[in-house]
Amino acid sequence: MDRGMNNTLMAEPARALRDAYNAADPAVPLPSGDPRYVDCTDVRGERDVVQQMLKTTTWSDSNTAQLLTGHRGCGKSTELLRLKARLEEVGYTVIYFEADEDLDVNDIIYSDLLLGMARRIESQLRQEHDIELDPKLLENVQRWFAEVLYTQDGWRQVERELAAEAALGVGLPAGVPLLARLLARVTGQIKTGREVREEIRRRLDPQISLLIENLNLLVLRATERLRHQERRGLVLLIDNLDRITLRQLDTGRTSHEALYVDHGEQLKALACHVVYTVPISMVYSPTATQLKAVFPHCAVVPMVKIARPEGGDHPEGLARLRDMLAHRMDLDALFTCEAVDYLCRASGGHPRDLMRLVTYACIHAPAERWPRPIDLPVARRAEAELVEEYSRLIPEAHYPKLARVHLRHVVENDADHQLMLYNLSVLEYLNGPPPWHDVHPAVRCLPKFEEALKRERAEMGLA
């Protein structure tokens, strides 16, 4: 029985619409093994992204550093969680965490990330895998941090405070090593305090290679212990890094470039396998080749392909999208066939936008009509709203470029195209490498786009 709802005797259609509306939540990533998961591997592209990344990890003799990217809402997190499960199956110990939990993605630099990783490695090993690292080692590492970050007096003060916390049972549970407390404190300060953040960075910057060395001491000792437990090794998966705000820095670089390109080597210097998520726009930025040089392994989660670049549908893709919906709601009762088909096409193969379209359709569907309250006019209405929303995102100057992307299915490496991928007006597909691109179907409905397309066609000498 629904709590708090006055009309417990809700009519069937209203309830069905309501359930569908709630099931189509654009905000939730699926955990691995969730029955709602639909394997879209073959309709995303011939290679299973997870399989690819798994191979890269397990076949390599040395430690790997990979990048994972894909559009916002394409299911990156879901795929990462799948990778975690697969790696664990073949004997790795995986530490997964979301960068934006510990750190401020609006202002993040590489040393912040390394600190966050240090903290997570220590805490997850201890809490979830029952691995207590050698106390002497921890003490050494902690002492190094204390020296770098604080003056002698400052450290005494901090030590006292942390001890007091421990005694009061505040913060981390008792018995936790001092290093853990210290790292928790420092990363917390980085996240919340701008001045403190600058101060910490200033102190760490000249000591980065030592920071990495210390980090690796922890990792190497952990790996040793894991081997004793007959595990193959350690893998770090860092999610939500793709959400770093794209900003112009004073140095003329972007925040993305500063992290992945300028400090890529440091990010790769860990003594274990790492996977970082990266914004898709970076792969198409003017520094893409530099990125490739630092990180040769970059996997992309593309959109579900629902069309072919040369024209025509890709019916298997449309079918999979339909399945995504069928797993969450009773399609036959709620939709006419044409309506489902229409919505799948209108989403452009973007799972979250599909969910959003369904949400809109549920809001506008007349509950009096049963079954199949969501018919073609309702689907059109939902699409019209999505189109209106996309029109907000697009600056005037982009329309001619969007027209060109639609005609040629190619994206150039410049700032404008980077932005188009960032705001989803352009989507990436894979029908077999290389990837191809097209403009989001919602954008294609915009009058300004149509005009730009006409002009572009004329210039290219087409009909």
Next chain:
Amino acid sequence: MSERKWDWPDAPAARQNLETLSALARAIGMAAPGRFVLLLAKCNVPAQREALAAQLRAMLEPLGVELVEVGMEEAVSDLLSRLKARLESTSRHPEPAEARHPELVEGSRPVQPQPALAVAEPQATYSSHPPLALSVHGLAASLRSDDPQPPLLAHLNLARERYRELGCPLVLWLPDYALTRLAREAPDFWAWRSGVFEFAPQPEMAASALRQVAYGPELVASNLDAAAKRERLALLEQLLADYRELGAGPRERDAQVDILWKIGSLHQDLGEYEAAQQAFGEALEIAQQLQKDKGVAGLLHNLGVLAQAQGDYAEAYRLYGESLDIKQQLGNRAGVATTLHELGMLAQAQGDYAEARRLYRESLDIEQEMGNRAGLAATLHQLGMLAQDQGDYAEARGLYQESLDIAQQLGDRAGVARTIHRLGMLAQDQGDYAEARRLYGASLDIKQHLGNRAGVAETLHQLGMLAQVQGDYAEAHRLYGEAAKTFEQLGAQREQAAVLHQLGLLAQDQGDYAEARRLYRESLDIAQQLGNRADIAITLAQLALLEEAEGNLERTLDLTRQAQEVMASLGHPEHIARIQQQRERLEEKLQGATPGDHHG
């Protein structure tokens, strides 16, 4: 704001809005208990938003959902904390946040590590009977157009996962431009939306809002302090957006002219001359299309004032001339008087005192005839300045006092501050420094309260001169520096040149001749660009004195002659006399210095 009852007239926009409102109600009502749903509502006019929210609350009652309205009075960055606090005070059965190894870090909120598997069920921290929905307004102040990185957007994008903890539908009301910023600059937050509901502007609502904000006694706007002016600007911008949406009919375009005029005036008051020019310029275009001659003439006049303030005298002259022609054709006597006054100021700025007096007198006559006391006060003030420039102190004081009396009666604080400043200058010229300081202080107080940056800078300049004359060089330097910086920011070149000249005098007083020369040269460059003869002459004369102090007598004489030429055309008896004395003294010196030419 509006006390009118909200009827729903049967107009297309109203009907459309009603439909949209129903959809919004459905989106809220259908949400499962404990589920966070992000809904965005676009509405430009606060009064309209109020009415819509009231209607929405009525629609939600039969569904058993309570609408909780939360208004932000000032800019906010951590919206989530505010909303949680509000929920805490409203919900009747708050559930404790689950304790899963909360890691309290010094000085921050509890950071809860999420388990490796994201849970399918939404995490509700709060639940209450009956279910409720949050409706938030007043966010425009946190999303100002002139802020390139509003903290609110960073917060929304960063903390978006934690919004789930609200456990209820959230409606954010935003004006059009703010919604666009959110979409573009907080894309991850935007990605979570479950609907965008756009409410079309309704003509009657917009018209009544316009009446309240845009019309009213002229003098009131210039007496608001800076923060209130910005608030008013924001309201006007929103109104303008609405009128643009309403279409291109004559009534709508008419309203746009009015609004743009008000926007331009506010920017001008705040010293933002470029923004003011843009607004007036746009208004002018529309007024010309609508063939509203009276409006066109007024706007040309305003643009002239801006041009003059930026030192573009030729342009100002042209614009005033155009304005005057139209006004004379229309028989608009009051308008003619105002433009004559401005032309007089233009003449005075260029040192043509005779012409200035003639124009002022003409303007004065018309103002007295029409009983326009505000205009009268302003012109009397100008005549006072003219008299002071020509050295007639008694005359000047009388005129200033007359002007001050009227301004005080009218409650025109800006006018009062202006005239008190001049009375301060008069006292200074006559050597009564204590009185001068007192008067400057009084003027400064009023100007600061009104947010009149140019006026504040002017008075700081004068206080600097006072300090210098009394030998407090450090203080003088500080005050001049502040004044110069403000003038530069405002693009007020003439005033900037004047302060540079003063800084030169200061340097020379302290014996730093190289620095003094540099500053005089800088000031002279600007004055020459502006074509302002009086300023050129005075700085030339000063450079001459500098050369003399360094013993370069030939150079000195040359400069003095140049200065004298320029001065001669200006009709300022005291300056002419002084420069003549300077020249004669120099020539004597030169004769004495020539070896073998020593007469007894």
